[in-house]
Amino acid sequence: MIISILTLTIIGAILGLMLSAVNRLLPYKEDPLIKQVTEILPGTQCGQCGYAGCSQAAAAVIEGEAPLTLCPPGGPSMARQLAEILDRPLEQQSSDDIVLPSLANVISEQCIGCTKCIQQCPTDAIVGAPKQLHMILDEACTGCGACVEVCPTEGILLAEMPLTLGNWRWSKPAKPNPFRTPAISREGIA
Amino acid sequence: MLAVNEYLMLLLGTALVNNVVLVQFLGLCPFMGVSSKIDSALGMGLATTFVLTLATASSWLIEYYILQPLDVEFLRIISFILIIAGVVQFTEICIRSLSPTLYQNLGIFLPLITTNCAVLGVALLNSQKGNGFLQSLLYGIGASLGFMLVLVIFAGLRERLALANTSKLFAGPPIAFITAGLLSMAFLGFSGLPIE
Numbered sequence: 001m002i003i004s005i006l007t008l009t010i011i012g013a014i015l016g017l018m019l020s021a022v023n024r025l026l027p028y029k030e031d032p033l034i035k036q037v038t039e040i041l042p043g044t045q046c047g048q049c050g051y052a053g054c055s056q057a058a059a060a061v062i063e064g065e066a067p068l069t070l071c072p073p074g075g076p077s078m079a080r081q082l083a084e085i086l087d088r089p090l091e092q093q094s095s096d097d098i099v100l101p102s103l104a105n106v107i108s109e110q111c112i113g114c115t116k117c118i119q120q121c122p123t124d125a126i127v128g129a130p131k132q133l134h135m136i137l138d139e140a141c142t143g144c145g146a147c148v149e150v151c152p153t154e155g156i157l158l159a160e161m162p163l164t165l166g167n168w169r170w171s172k173p174a175k176p177n178p179f180r181t182p183a184i185s186r187e188g189i190a
Numbered sequence: 191m192l193a194v195n196e197y198l199m200l201l202l203g204t205a206l207v208n209n210v211v212l213v214q215f216l217g218l219c220p221f222m223g224v225s226s227k228i229d230s231a232l233g234m235g236l237a238t239t240f241v242l243t244l245a246t247a248s249s250w251l252i253e254y255y256i257l258q259p260l261d262v263e264f265l266r267i268i269s270f271i272l273i274i275a276g277v278v279q280f281t282e283i284c285i286r287s288l289s290p291t292l293y294q295n296l297g298i299f300l301p302l303i304t305t306n307c308a309v310l311g312v313a314l315l316n317s318q319k320g321n322g323f324l325q326s327l328l329y330g331i332g333a334s335l336g337f338m339l340v341l342v343i344f345a346g347l348r349e350r351l352a353l354a355n356t357s358k359l360f361a362g363p364p365i366a367f368i369t370a371g372l373l374s375m376a377f378l379g380f381s382g383l384p385i386e
Contacts, residue, residue, distance in 0.1 A: 004262045011252070011269055014277035022280055026287040056294065 033085075034058050040081055042073045044122040046144030062086065073142035075101045075161075080170050102143040102158040110155030117147035117156055195327055203385040204332030210308045212338045212370075212377040217308030221341060222366065225300045226352075231345035233292045234299060235338025241281050241303050242312060242337070245274045246330030248314040250323055270313045271304075278304045308337060344373060 013039040037058035044054075049070040051057040060066040068090055069079045083095040104111060104125075125141040128134030139163070147156045210216045217238075248323040249270045257263050282300050286293045291301070303309065312333045316326040347369050356365050 003260055004265050007256060007260060007262055007265060011256070015272065019276060019283070022283050028283075028286050059294070095235055096294050107265055125313065178317060 014167060031059075031062075033062055036085060037062060037082065040074075040085070040144050040178045041071060042078075042123075044073070044142050044144055046073060046122070046142060046146070048072045048144065064088075073144065101137055101161055102145075103143070103161050104143065104147055104156050105143045105159050106134050106136055107155050107157065108133055110151075110153045112153055112155070114152060116150045116152065120146040120150050122146060194354065195242050197324070199385050200325065200328050201332040201335075202373075202383075204329050205336035205339065206380040207385050208376070209336040209340060209377050209380075210312065210333045211337055212374040213381075214311070214380050216311040217306045217337060219302065219305060220299055221370070222363075223302075224296065225345040225348055225366075227339055228329055228342060228345045228349060230292075230296060231341045232338070233296055235334075235341045237281055237285065237296065237300060238303055238309070239276050239331070239334035239338055240305065241274070242309050242334035243327065243330045244277045245270075245314055246316060246326050248273050248277065248325075250316060250321075250326045253317050254323075266317060267310070267314070270310055274313070275304045308333065340373070340377075344370065347373070 034055065038055045041054040041058060047053070049057045049060075049066065049072075051060055051066070057066065057070060057188070061068065062116060068082045068086070068088065069076075071078055079090055082088075106126075111133050113128065113129060113133060115130055116146065118126045119126055123140050123142055124145060125137045125139075126134050126147060129135065136156075143158060145158055148158060204210075208214060211218065211221050213373070220234055220238070225231050249266055252269055252273060253266065257266060257269065277303060281303070282293075285296070285300065312330055316329055320330060351365055351369065
């Protein structure tokens with residue numbers, strides 16, 4: 001009894017010591033930029049960008065493989081943040097094709113209050129109780145669609161977020177403004 | 191000279207005739223999971239080769255220098271698992287600092303080598319057969335070479351299958367499983383070789 005406990009403990013301790021020594025010898029240098037970008041991304045690993053997870057997406061954005069607007073849940077504000085960090089111009093779209101993130105919506109006639117979606121939601125954006133109508137908090141929903149898959153009555157659908165003052169923005173003029181006079185330098189006036 | 195020949199036969203026999211994946215059906219998880227790209231299949235094969243060889247050697251040492259002298263053979267499985275987990279962790283640390291790209295490609299399958307039953311299976315078979323140290327080592331190397339060979343062959347097949355015009359019902363995993371079965375049947379043909 002004691003011999004077997006001691007044997008396993010000693011084997012484990014020796015392995016642990018060896019591993020920590022190796023870890024010291026071969027330090028892992030994570031790219032600080034990748035870490036920074038990964039922190040900005042939502043981190044729900046929803047895979048809407050087509051990459052395996054948020055850290056892979058971060059690496060792809062940094063290398064320029066993926067556009068700054070790759071993350072639908074992050075939306076325009078996150079794309080702007082990414083543009084700032086990576087010092088890359090944000091490809092401006094016309095106001096017609098502002099890509100708004102999709103959000104989940106409960107169809108109240110279909111919801112039977114089974115709480116399956118609540119258990120799936122990675123961001124705890126669904127409130128509700130058994131046999132009660134569920135509701136989705138738009139502020140917390142990332143539009144990952146995990147709830148849509150589990151709903152037994154097709155009572156949750158993804159729909160594009162409504163355009164509001166909070167997410168609407170001016171589009172850039174397509175041509176340079178002809179009425180805009182070139183800036184006069186102060187020295188010129190004085 | 192005869193001894194060298196014998197060892198070569200052992201190597202060939204474990205790699206082809208008693209192939210771990212296609213004949214003994216061990217380690218099917220990475221066989222299906224990491225075989226969609228040749229590059230990552232090769233990386234996985236190399237990582238498994240490294241782990242398997244190191245794990246067979248160290249489990250032989252544990253078996254004959256710790257478990258048997260102390261008369262605690264019932265700890266065999268748990269101590270082998272411990273060793274394998276340690277070796278996998280070691281491999282992970284090495285790959286992470288030497289080749290971050292490979293580390294990203296292998297993803298979750300690298301720590302999952304721990305649960306690759308081929309690794310534990312080979313170690314247990316060695317102690318069951320009572321192989322000597324060199325024999326065990328060769329058995330491990332042969333098994334892992336066989337594993338890598340099959341993984342790379344299968345990845346190549348799947349890369350072509352991805353481009354092939356498969357019927358919609360069979361596209362993706364179904365045709366991959368059928369291919370794996372055919373490959374296994376092909377490997378059974380090696381049992382006709384005059385190697386034990």
